[in-house]
Amino acid sequence: MTRNDEGDAADTMPAEETSPAQPGQPSRESAFPGMVAAVYAPRCDGCGDCAEACPADAISVLMLAEVDPFACTGCGRCVAACPRQAIAMQQP
Ligand code: SF4
Numbered sequence: 203m204t205r206n207d208e209g210d211a212a213d214t215m216p217a218e219e220t221s222p223a224q225p226g227q228p229s230r231e232s233a234f235p236g237m238v239a240a241v242y243a244p245r246c247d248g249c250g251d252c253a254e255a256c257p258a259d260a261i262s263v264l265m266l267a268e269v270d271p272f273a274c275t276g277c278g279r280c281v282a283a284c285p286r287q288a289i290a291m292q293q294p
């Protein structure tokens with residue numbers, strides 16, 4: 203008699219693991235919920251301190267700083283980092 207081993211083993215799918223916070227991912231905590239940073243161009247000298255401080259990589263600096271409002275998490279770090287008070291939080 204031959205045995206056929208197919209059949210009985212229940213296929214258990216490995217549980218999907220939810221990944222922890224990604225490195226470099228900004229904290230979900232926002233100092234200014236629902237707000238985004240905005241640059242007041244006449245005060246900006248393009249030093250880039252705000253971009254360095256931004257954990258969401260939401261600021262690009264060519265001549266002046268520019269905030270991507272879709273990437274900004276409202277943490278407010280750029281406001282604190284700007285030596286010229288050229289960034290403020292505002293409603294999107
Ligand atoms: S830190 Fe202030 S002055 Fe410097 S690039 Fe950013 S907004 Fe402009």
Ligand code: SF4
Binds near residue numbers: 238239255269273278
């Ligand atoms: S508030 Fe400023 S530092 Fe924070 S995510 Fe927005 S642009 Fe970046």
